[in-house]
Amino acid sequence: MIGTSEDGFGKAMPKLLDEAQRLGDLICKLFEQETQTNRSPIVSDKSQKKVMPKLLEEAQRLDSNWSPMETMCKAINQAAKKLGDELLSDIENKNEEKGELWTPILIAAKNGIKEMVESILICYPMAIHDVSPEKKNAVLLAVENRHPHVYKVLLKRANNMTDSVFGAVDNNGNSALHIAAMFTDHKPWLTPGAALQMQWEVKWFEYVKKSMRSNFFPVLNNDKESSQQIFTDKHKDLVKKGGKWLNDTATACSVVSTLIATVAFATSTTLPGGNKDTGIPALEMKPAFHLFAISSLVALCSSITSTIMFLAILTSRNQEKDFARYLPGKLLVGLTTLFVSILAVLVSFCSAHFFVLQKDLRMYALPIYVATCLPVTLFAIAQLPLYVDLIWVTFSKVPQPPLEDNA
Incomplete structure (x- = not known):
């Protein structure tokens, strides 16, 4: 579609109206003279004389066998068409100069x-x-x-x-x-x-x-x-930046997960209360001991899984297609298992430490354990935005609108 310009119409319309009026007057006079005499019309009006040279020039190109009236009408038609083309061309050129071809x-x-x-x-x-x-x-x-x-x-x-x-x-x-x-x-x-x-x-x-x-x-x-x-x-630069960010994140998290795996392994092999002569744990009938055993095992498994995921990111090729699901998926699994391992280590510590406080300081156990969970809470708060973005981007099939669309 061709856009419109007020300046183009403002300059072209007076010219079009003026020419249309002159052509209309000329057609009326030609018709009167054609009906009265069968001769070529003679126009003496000043305004019509301004148009006549153009019309006569066009008329010379037409078939000489046509009547004067047909000849002049054909010339008028061509002149009007040429004027319309000039008008549209002028408007289009002005619109292109101003970039107004936007519908x-x-x-x-x-x-x-x-x-x-x-x-x-x-x-x-x-x-x-x-x-x-x-x-x-x-x-x-x-x-x-x-x-x-x-x-x-x-x-x-x-x-x-x-x-x-x-x-x-x-x-x-x-x-x-x-x-x-x-x-x-x-x-x-x-x-x-x-x-x-x-x-x-x-x-x-x-x-x-x-x-x-x-x-x-x-x-x-x-x-x-x-x-x-x-x-x-x-996307070369974006791939490099994305790969660097993933490697830095994986490196930092893998150090933490390795430390947790070390602590979890040492904890799971050191039972609170020791073993009986038969090799059976001395506190196996205590609920806190069951919680300790399960949490220490969960901490060890999840920390090892987290370490493997981060190592997979560090050893990846960082190609464009890997950013679709492979790399973000590995990061998501790594962060999830890292958070679980931290939480499991703290639960394991609290359940083992409960045997120390269960007599004289039992009433202070709950506040102490709540304070112990503070690092997990801070870690969750710090990583929550990234974690939510990872889940959102990974499981969304279609990208979401740009930032300015949601402002």
Whole structure:
């Protein structure tokens, strides 16, 4: 669709109206003279004389067998058509200079306004074919600006126009999949950290790819680049940053999990109260001893599992596809088992220490154990945002809208 400019109309309309009035007066006088005499009309009005040279010039190009009236009408028609073309060309040039070829649906798709896109498509379905000066339609703009909610709306509304709308390319021959493979530095996704940003990027690329049938999008753009090549090239820095953050996190956590595994192993082999002559634990009938035995075993197993997960992250290749589920999944399991191992070690300590306090200081046991759980509480509070983001990003199939969409 061609946009409009108030300046273009303001300058062109007076000229159009003036010419239209002159042509109208001329047609009336020609008709009168044609009906009265069968000769070529002679026009003496000053305003008509300004138009006549153009009309006579056009008339000389027409068939000489036509009557004077037919000749002049044909010339008038061509002059009016030429004037209209000049008007549209002038308006279009001014709009291109000012970047005003943006229709409402394009602006709404670019800014992620889902409700406006839906309303426009309900009232005027053909607006889905509007394009920007760079030949980007609403689909390409939604993909470029990372608006999955708008992309879903366009998928529902495309109906039988899927090929023409979702198969469109911009001036550079980039399809929706090529644009999804590109990376923008303003970090649009609603999640912190380079690793989680990379995970969203991979999921967004795969989502756009799987939204259409296989081999639907053009393979190469004008630069002879495939979407996979663009994705690998544009995400090199993000992969490095994400890999570094994962390695630093895994290194720090693996040190903690190794220490807990060491303590848990020593605790599980040192029973409170010792053993009887028969080798049976002396306090095996006590409930606190049962709690100690179970918690020490849980601490040992979970800490070893956590250490293995973090080692798997440290030895990974850090490729783009690994950020989709492999690396974040390992980090999620590692953090979960690390938290469980810390909690289990504290429970094991408290249950073994209960035998020391059960006589004289039994009434002070509960406050002491609550204070002992403070490190676990602080660790949980510190890691909770990261943990929630990991769960959210890992188990979400479609990336969430950018930060500005939720402001």
